[in-house]
Amino acid sequence: MSETQRDILSTCFSLAIIVLAAFVTQRFFLPVVWAGILCIATWPMFARLLRLFNGRQIVAALAATVIAALLFIVPLAVALSEATHEAPALAALIADANNNGLAAPAWLLRIPMAGVTVHDWWSTTLGQPHGIAHLLQDGSVARLKSASEVLRNVGAHLVHRLIDIGFAFVTLFFFYKDGPALVRQLEAIGSDCMGRPRWTLYATKVPTAVRATVNGLVLVGLAEGLLLGIVYAFAGVPSSVLWGAAxxxxxxxxxxxxxxFLAVAAVLAIGGHLVAAVVVIVAGTTVLFIADHFVRPTIIGNATALPFLAVLFGILGGVETLGLVGLFIGPVVMTLFVTLWHEENLFGPGVKPGH
Structure with a gap:
């Protein structure tokens, strides 16, 4: 057997092992990805804890994992507590509206020009028994018959997500504990395959992109929820804490x-509180406009040196193709693409890699 044939067989053997490992562990792909995102985003915190505990890796990893879990679990627990109180009534409302129809509010007729049309559409769809089921034929609502079924359906999804969250935090602990060794191994492989200068150029972009995306999406989104939750409370929205969390x-x-916030406004309008509904819509539109057009592009774009369109397409394209985790993977991919664009001097001979 020639050396070339031996190299080909060795490569095929290695690829087969990688494919089999991916096949066996595919159930845990999302928890591992989420753990990796959390690890990168909170690594500066872990580094400070490592210095605080005099280099004791396990203690620092455990402390960082507990802090990250608390930052995630405490808001989730508050939201779940509110949801638990409101879930039976909400489930009964959805089931009743689906089974018996939801009468069109009379104020729809007072809307200029389109009021009669909207009222007639509401009466022929949502106002009919199982109207919500027909409107959302492909969704889970179409199969709901009673409040208990609503709760069982939501509960099954919730348990599944909680299991994923548990695996994610277990993985996060080991990422913290073995992080330095894993980074050294990745650097060795990357430098061997791409060369050290090129690997360093790309490897330094990923943590920056992840941290900027977490700050620009998660922190800004939670701030929007807090501000609008306060607006909901002043507007007299029932379960304003739950609506603010959502x-x-x-x-x-x-x-x-x-x-x-449009759903909140609709609830208020159906209940006859038109002024409060308008206030919610105006406040929500204002907060949304400022956050999505100024705050987020500034946080993400300035840190990653991405143009606004690249940030927007990365986020929205990532969500569409990969789901929620695509929120963070999309901007990373666009950051690497823009880095490649600059590296290959596609803008012209005067552009240097990484600028």
Whole structure:
């Protein structure tokens, strides 16, 4: 057997092992990715804890994991506590609206020009028994018959997500504990495959992009939820804490907040509180406009040197193709692409790599 044939067989053997390992562990792909994102985003905190504990890796990793878990679990626990109180009534409301229809509010007729059309559409769809089911035929709502089924459906999804969260934090602990060794191994492989200068150029971009995306999406989204939650409370929205938490979660996705605050406005309008509904819409639109057009592009774009369109396409394209985790992977991919663009001097002969 020639040396070339032996190299080909060795490469095929290595690829087969990688494919089999990916196949066996595919169930844990998302928890591992989330753990990696959390690890990169909070690594400066872990580095400070490592110095605080005089280099004791396990103690620092455990402390960092507990802090990260608390930062995640405490807001989640508050939201779940509110949801637990409101879930039976909300489930009963959804089931009743689906089974018996939801009458069109009379104020729709007072809307200029389109009021009658909207009222007629509401009456022929949402106003009919199982109207919500027909409107959302491909979704889970179409299969719901009672409040208990609503709760079982939500509960099953919640348990599945909680298991993923548990695996993510277990993985996060080991990423902290073995992080330096893992980084050294990746640097050795990357430098061998790409050369040290080129590997260093790309490897330094990923942590910056992840941290900027976490700050620009998660922190800004939670701030939107907090501000609008206060507006909900002053507007007299029932369960304003729960609605504020839902707004904060949806606001992590650009242009996701309108789904929440428009739903809140609709609840207020159906209840006859038109002024409060208008206040919620105006406040939500203002907060959304400032956050999505000024704050987020500044935080993410300045840190990653990405143009606004690259940030926007990376976030929205990542969500569409990869789901929620794509929020963070999308900007990283765009950062690497822009780095490659500069490196290959595609803008002209005067452009240097990384500028």
């Amino acid at each position: 707004t904060g979660i949806l606001a992590i996705i650009p242009f996701g907040a309108p789904v929440a």
